[in-house]
Amino acid sequence: MEEQPVSDYGYQQYLQEEKLMGSRCTACGALYVPPRGRCSACQQTQMEWQQMQGTGKLAAFTSIAIGPPFMIEQGFDRNNPYCSAVIELTEGPRVVARVEGVDARQPEEIQVGMRLVARFAQRAVGDEVTTSLTFAPV
């Protein structure tokens, strides 16, 4: 695929290819996932793509019983909550994503610091397939 400009659209295109991409500031090296067009550390706008390994650890999480409509459509509700988490990537940036493969009804069994790996969840919306970033235990 052709190189995408650093943008949310480009980020989504890479997710479809099962690549987790962030942006790296060419001046100070700060990393952002999802990518940003402007560095919040040094304010300049020269960013380049950097591919992440897709590994990290659980930094914080919450069980969500009443989610947004697209999660309710997927069968998540009060009786089947899901785990929304902050994941600290191996490269340093923190991303918010759902964690699969853990029991959100038993949050006491979910360990902060547990190692996670990126998954690319595909979901059909009408005629289109969208890919969203999720994580699962290693």
Ligand SMILES: [Zn+2]
């Ligand atoms: Zn910078």
